[in-house]
Amino acid sequence: xxxxxxxxxxxxxxxxxxxxxxxxxxxxxxxxxxxxxxxxxxxxxxxxxxxxxxxxxxxxxxxxxxxxxxxxxxxxxxxxxxxxxxxxxxxxxxxxxxxxxxxxxxxxxxxxxxxxxxxxxxxxxxxxxxxxxxxxxxxxxxxxxxxxxxxxxxxxxxxxxxxxxxxxxxxxxxxxxxxxxxxxxxxxxxxxxxxxxxxxxxxxxxxxxxxxxxxxxxxxxxxxxxxxxxxxxxxxxxxxxxxxxxxxxxxxxxxxxxxxxxxxxxxxxxxxxxxxxxxxxxxxxxxxxxxxxxxxxxxxxxxxxxxxxxxxxxxxxxxxxxxxxxxxxxxxxxxxxxxxxxxxxxxxxxxxxxxxxxxxxxxxxxxxxxxxxxxxxxxxxxxxxxxxxxxxxxxxxxxxxxxxxxxxxxxxxxxxxxxxxxxxxxxxxxxxxxxxxxxxxxxxxxxxxxxxxxxxxxxxxxxxxxxxxxxxxxxxxxxxxxxxxxxxxxxxxxxxxxxxxxxxxxxxxxxxxxxxxxxxxxxxxxxxxxxxxxxxxxxxxxxxxxxxxxxxxxxxxxxxxxxxxxxxxxxxxxxxxxxxxxxxxxxxxxxxxxxxxxxxxxxxx
Numbered sequence: 001x002x003x004x005x006x007x008x009x010x011x012x013x014x015x016x017x018x019x020x021x022x023x024x025x026x027x028x029x030x031x032x033x034x035x036x037x038x039x040x041x042x043x044x045x046x047x048x049x050x051x052x053x054x055x056x057x058x059x060x061x062x063x064x065x066x067x068x069x070x071x072x073x074x075x076x077x078x079x080x081x082x083x084x085x086x087x088x089x090x091x092x093x094x095x096x097x098x099x100x101x102x103x104x105x106x107x108x109x110x111x112x113x114x115x116x117x118x119x120x121x122x123x124x125x126x127x128x129x130x131x132x133x134x135x136x137x138x139x140x141x142x143x144x145x146x147x148x149x150x151x152x153x154x155x156x157x158x159x160x161x162x163x164x165x166x167x168x169x170x171x172x173x174x175x176x177x178x179x180x181x182x183x184x185x186x187x188x189x190x191x192x193x194x195x196x197x198x199x200x201x202x203x204x205x206x207x208x209x210x211x212x213x214x215x216x217x218x219x220x221x222x223x224x225x226x227x228x229x230x231x232x233x234x235x236x237x238x239x240x241x242x243x244x245x246x247x248x249x250x251x252x253x254x255x256x257x258x259x260x261x262x263x264x265x266x267x268x269x270x271x272x273x274x275x276x277x278x279x280x281x282x283x284x285x286x287x288x289x290x291x292x293x294x295x296x297x298x299x300x301x302x303x304x305x306x307x308x309x310x311x312x313x314x315x316x317x318x319x320x321x322x323x324x325x326x327x328x329x330x331x332x333x334x335x336x337x338x339x340x341x342x343x344x345x346x347x348x349x350x351x352x353x354x355x356x357x358x359x360x361x362x363x364x365x366x367x368x369x370x371x372x373x374x375x376x377x378x379x380x381x382x383x384x385x386x387x388x389x390x391x392x393x394x395x396x397x398x399x400x401x402x403x404x405x406x407x408x409x410x411x412x413x414x415x416x417x418x419x420x421x422x423x424x425x426x427x428x429x430x431x432x433x434x435x436x437x438x439x440x441x442x443x444x445x446x447x448x449x450x451x452x453x454x455x456x457x458x459x460x461x462x463x464x465x466x467x468x469x470x471x472x473x474x475x476x477x478x479x480x481x482x483x484x485x486x487x488x489x490x491x492x493x494x495x496x497x498x499x500x501x502x503x504x505x506x507x508x509x510x511x512x513x514x515x516x517x518x519x520x521x522x523x524x525x526x527x528x529x530x531x532x533x534x535x536x537x538x539x540x541x542x543x544x545x546x547x548x549x550x551x552x553x554x555x556x557x558x559x560x561x562x563x564x565x566x567x568x569x570x571x572x573x574x575x576x577x578x579x580x581x582x583x584x585x586x587x588x589x590x591x592x593x594x595x596x597x598x599x600x601x602x603x604x605x
Contacts, residue, residue, distance in 0.1 A: 369552030
């Protein structure tokens with residue numbers, strides 16, 4: 001039997017079938033998606049956690065490795081100074097000559113120390129050591145000093161440096177026609193006793209004699225045919241043959257207006273202590289402190305010993321660091337004992353007792369050291385007397401007892417006022433001291449004080465002839481060079497030679513007991529005997545208030561942090577002693593293993 005369906009009747013049946021198939025397909029897709037997508041998403045989350053965990057562990061391991069490498073590097077390597085390069089330093093003063101016999105300014109003395117050797121020099125501990133001298137023998141009466149020179153000494157032109165050069169130099173120092181900056185050799189005899197030995201003969205025992213042998217030696221083969229009076233103008237002063245750690249290369253004048261000059265030097269390969277680490281040394285001589293500051297600011301120079309760090313602009317302070325070094329000098333308020341007012345020890349004591357030295361030192365523009373008397377404590381074994389302690393009331397009573405009473409706000413004795421003339425050399429450190437003392441004596445003692453500032457570099461003022469030689473002052477603020485020995489005979493002995501216009505006893509100090517002690521101190525080589533004499537001298541000096549010790553000046557060495565120059569514990573007898581270990585100065589640093597550093601240190605030793 002045949003059935004016939006119309007399209008209208010067939011559509012419901014066909015649609016139902018499609019729906020069943022669609023539902024079946026949908027279930028299959030969902031099942032497939034769950035199996036291959038949804039279930040794997042859960043597994044992917046687990047995998048991600050594992051991946052993150054491994055990544056974190058890897059980072060920890062990397063960090064530990066980096067830390068271990070850093071510790072290893074610090075322990076076995078270091079940025080060590082390396083040789084080569086050029087060091088540039090700025091100094092103050094004229095550079096009229098490179099002949100060391102005539103060195104007077106800071107610039108000339110610095111150039112002399114860098115380019116010329118001496119029999120003896122001060123090392124970086126402040127003690128004498130042999131430079132050209134290998135050994136010394138002293139006779140029983142302590143009047144003959146026989147010095148043996150080291151072997152294989154040479155000048156920068158290849159000639160041998162010998163005993164003949166030493167004798168030639170001493171004879172130039174003895175010759176008044178030369179006009180050398182070092183004097184006092186007239187009574188010293190010198191003779192050649194062997195090819196490598198020279199003997200000095202003194203008129204009597206002179207304990208500090210070795211300290212006089214720090215003068216630079218000049219070459220006989222270059223200068224022996226030059227007339228003594230013509231030495232200053234000889235070409236040697238512009239192009240010297242040298243024997244120090246550096247040899248001359250070029251003298252450069254920047255311009256005539258500023259007067260600035262620069263000495264260009266190269267390492268001396270034949271230097272008897274070994275070739276310096278630096279290839280070159282450039283010494284710039286400036287005519288003013290402002291010019292030196294400009295040199296630092298423009299990086300023309302790497303260092304200077306001339307400035308006070310606190311006074312520098314902030315941009316300079318950020319570029320450079322500083323280390324202060326005490327020198328063996330002393331700044332004093334020297335009381336002229338021939339002054340009508342200061343002839344009385346009581347007046348001088350009153351001036352001393354009224355001053356707060358600690359407060360005065362704090363007003364200085366640079367760091368200062370303590371100064372307690374005419375002799376430095378490190379120079380003698382003696383227990384040295386200290387100055388009178390500050391006691392303003394005691395000071396006033398001393399003046400009252402002398403008849404100086406206050407009237408109208410000023411101390412007077414009859415019609416005479418207690419009036420003092422205080423003279424100071426130009427320079428902030430001296431001027432500050434002078435003004436501080438004047439303020440104290442005005443306020444505490446009701447004295448009239450006039451402060452006069454003089455410029456030692458001004459030829460028109462002629463400080464030597466107008467102030468120092470005629471002793472034209474009541475109180476002089478002045479820096480005395482104390483050196484490496486306790487002998488201060490020149491400053492305090494009352495002999496005519498010391499108190500006349502050519503002498504250095506600016507205070508006109510006159511005390512017979514002190515004179516005997518000073519002569520005894522320089523006439524004995526025994527430290528114990530010398531200590532006894534100097535203890536006696538200082539006791540008398542303090543009791544009479546001969547002068548007021550103010551402070552020990554310092555050298556503030558300003559330099560780039562990257563350079564290796566004056567070592568931290570260096571002790572300076574004089575400012576030029578900063579070059580005591582210049583052969584080890586560097587401007588470069590490189591990474592070096594500890595084993596290399598150890599071997600290098602052993603080689604230097």
